[in-house]
Amino acid sequence: MIALDHIAIWSDNLYRTTIELSRMTGIGSADGGYFPGLGLGQKIISLGGGVYLEIESIVDHTMIAERKPLALELERQTAAGDCFAGLCLRSDDLDEIARFAAHRGVEVATGIAGGKEVMVPRQKRGKAAHAPDFLGSWLLGKPNIYYVADLDTHSSTLPAQPGTGDVRGLGVTSLELGGDEASLREWLGDIDPAELGIDIQFNGLADGLYAVGFDSTAGPQVIRLAPITL
Structure with a gap:
């Protein structure tokens, strides 16, 4: 079954x-740890319903000093x-991910950054099968799909650190995307975006995510940011 998993935000200071x-x-x-192979650190904000914001920036200075491709791209973006x-x-x-990968003409990736794991406080989170590779989707303004068997160790379940906020997210209700519905459907193949159960609005601008709406214990909210530059 297909579902919205997370929304990545790039920052120069997470x-x-x-x-x-x-x-x-x-x-x-919550502290989401870091990707050793990418030099990315992450913080997690749960929006409820098994969906979270993943705020990322470069935290390993050697990636910047050595001008690694991802560090350069994040700096540009x-x-x-x-x-x-x-x-x-x-x-x-x-099987659903394999069919999607075949539709996109790629192999299912079986790890992150060449098999590097996500290192988080007190535990390791497993390698995630996904398609296409994240940069192969994100830089086109299109979604990729990860394999998540259950939510027991999902990042959305990490408890918020004390003092960082008391409001709880109650689930994503809407997305504003660039492009149009036909373009999204072509990208997804036989996966129906209606299965997400989210109101998806298209603004006809460049592909990418422009806004996410969600319910919370403080009432309905919207986060709006610039989309990734294609």
Whole structure:
């Protein structure tokens, strides 16, 4: 079954961005750890319903000093400020992901950054099968799909750190995307975006994510950022 999993936000300072988003929404944040192979650190803000914001920035200075491709791309994308980097779906059916990969003409990736794991406080989160590779989707302004068998160790379940916010997200209700419905359907193949159970609005601009609406214990809210630059 297909579902919305998480929304990636790129920042030049994940602490600043996370604090600003928590102050704006009232929702607390958790430490999401880092990707050793990418030099990315992350903070997590749960929007409820198994969906979370993944705020990312480069935290390993050697990636910047050595001008690694992802560090250069993130630097380029955030030159004008924070942006929505990726719209990430999930499925609990590996066959569904394999069919999507075949539709896109790619192989199912079986790890992150060449098999590197996500290192988080007190535990490791497993490698995630996904298609296409995240940059192969995000830089086109299109979603990719991750395999998530259950939500027991899902990042959306990480408890908010004390003092970061008391509001709880109650689930995503809407997305504003660039492009049009026909383009999204062509990208997804036999996956019906209506299965997400979310109101998807198209603004006809460049592909990418422009806004996410969600319910919360403080009432309905919307987060709007610039989309990734294609």
